[in-house]
């Protein structure tokens with residue numbers, strides 16, 4: 001059974017601002033209609049598929065705002081609706097305020113339209129809490145909770161607090177803006193929104209750009225560690241990734257040839273009387289670029305008069321929020337522009353623009369998609385834009401072409417369309433001409449490529465991919481979870497120690513014995529740790545090795561008064577108590593002269609970084625450099641080094657925590673530890689470390705030994721501890737005072 005099938009046996013809880021149906025009351029009667037929108041179609045299609053699956057026992061519960069009565073209705077055999085009630089006073093500040101006057105404009109790159117009002121944010125918190133209260137009544141163990149869109153940014157974290165192990169997904173349907181825009185939000189809001197989202201196991205976006213913008217905002221605002229697309233949120237992994245939403249390809253494709261659609265097509269053709277049809281369909285919103293589109297069409301008429309009396313542009317605007325001043329103004333401006341262009345070019349028997357301000361039935365929409373020769377989809381910003389995908393899908397005769405804004409998420413997948421920048425009316429007007437003049441062969445070839453992609457990455461693929469990712473992240477979390485040391489493992493470590501006669505401690509220095517410091521020389525061993533080490537060493541059955549990548553002088557200075565074995569430079573030097581430093585490796589170090597100037601060059605190119613010249617290696621430290629520049633430079637540096645390494649096969653680039661070290665492959669912490677272990681028959685071995693170089697050490701510890709890694713990253717170590725401070729607690733287990741308590 002693949003992981004998607006498992007979801008047929010789980011309950012799926014969809015949480016979105018609106019329920020997928022609304023109740024229409026007309027005099028005595030009331031009836032239910034389906035809301036339009038990408039998410040509703042996606043989940044309805046999924047529910048149909050689940051219903052038809054053999055042995056499916058799962059159900060989709062939908063939590064959202066809507067009329068109370070919807071909760072009592074059995075309107076869909078595979079659905080259960082749970083309305084959330086938001087008092088009007090809160091709703092105004094929450095939905096009209098924070099959602100639509102703060103988040104929507106900012107996330108669609110309209111900072112000047114963005115309203116910053118604390119009472120809006122407070123209402124947003126309250127409303128997200130109301131969704132939580134409703135959810136709490138419903139959640140059962142094993143449920144998959146899928147939270148949608150910008151109205152519910154805070155909810156994943158809220159749910160996580162009450163249900164720490166729940167499967168939670170979050171999907172954003174609108175763009176996530178670049179950090180420079182996101183940072184315009186007050187710090188407190190920024191932190192709350194990102195903390196809220198990272199409460200999910202998987203945070204999904206339409207494009208990789210949006211996911212990367214989000215990751216950068218998380219890094220810069222919350223300071224969380226990110227590796228590839230995995231964000232470490234305390235001990236939990238959260239994955240941010242792209243899941244471009246698809247459409248129900250078959251449904252749209254099949255609908256092109258039904259009786260109802262054919263009837264609509266006939267009506268349209270009669271009306272067009274031979275004119276070629278251009279169309280656009282969008283909800284009334286400033287992000288859709290209506291005025292610029294109309295100006296581009298006007299410019300097209302001006303520049304290409306040969307198309308007069310041959311084309312008609314049908315602009316369908318779906319009513320939305322027209323009770324709000326700004327939207328009413330936009331509607332007026334659209335109507336004035338349409339009137340002006342029509343006034344300029346119309347004749348008694350030809351009107352270039354047909355403007356409709358209304359919703360249209362499904363079959364009429366499909367008919368328009370099917371016979372239009374140009375789809376003119378030119379939003380200034382759009383998370384995805386499903387109309388573009390639906391149009392391509394419905395081009396069963398392949399005789400049309402799509403002119404698409406590069407600012408729509410859909411442009412990533414539909415790159416055989418004619419892509420334009422909607423602010424460039426000249427380019428858009430040329431694109432209309434190009435689409436109309438394109439050869440049939442080229443149109444067919446481009447359309448087929450896009451259709452092929454859309455039929456594979458359809459809406460089922462979208463849900464499957466998302467579910468699979470949540471499942472994978474869950475597994476990864478479980479894998480990590482079991483490795484954290486708990487009271488049982490601490491106890492067995494202590495018992496094993498007590499019963500042993502020959503004990504070996506192999507302890508890394510930076511990040512393990514001493515906390516990581518801003519500057520390398522500031523990482524000193526404190527008195528408390530020194531005292532515990534002294535106590536452990538005082539037992540003649542114990543041998544303590546401090547095993548570090550540091551230079552020998554530093555490690556000796558930190559360990560003075562301790563009768564420990566010291567290992568410096570990852571095993572190049574070793575020093576037994578009261579003896580001098582030894583080096584038994586005969587290695588040619590002439591390569592250093594080639595590497596040093598390269599690393600020095602990178603210090604100049606990356607402010608805040610520095611080079612450490614050790615006896616047997618050279619290190620580039622970038623802990624104090626700007627993270628983004630360092631990430632860029634490190635890749636360039638690795639490229640430069642890989643060229644040199646081709647002629648120096650015995651060299652190796654070692655990447656640690658904010659350091660890159662070039663050293664010989666002939667030794668590492670593992671080789672020195674193996675040599676020490678082989679000398680005595682130890683019945684207790686404990687290795688403690690924190691970074692990449694300690695993995696070599698963990699690998700050579702026999703199975704009956706203990707290996708512990710500081711931090712929550714996956715490791716060769718048997719156990720993890722959450723922080724460096726816990727190392728002190730572990731070492732304390734081996735002092736006389738605590739071992740004497742064990743029976």
Ligand code: GDG
Pocket residue numbers: 036037038039041173174245281283318358359360361362363365382383384385386387390
């Ligand atoms: C968000 C994001 C993202 C529209 N008018 C009529 C009608 N529709 C259907 C279309 C299409 C859907 O509604 C609108 O598609 P959008 O892509 O604009 O989706 P939204 O849900 O409004 O917006 C957007 C989307 O979420 C999905 O993640 O793409 O970027 O803003 O399916 O066909 N359908 C009918 N009559 C209409 O008048 N029958």
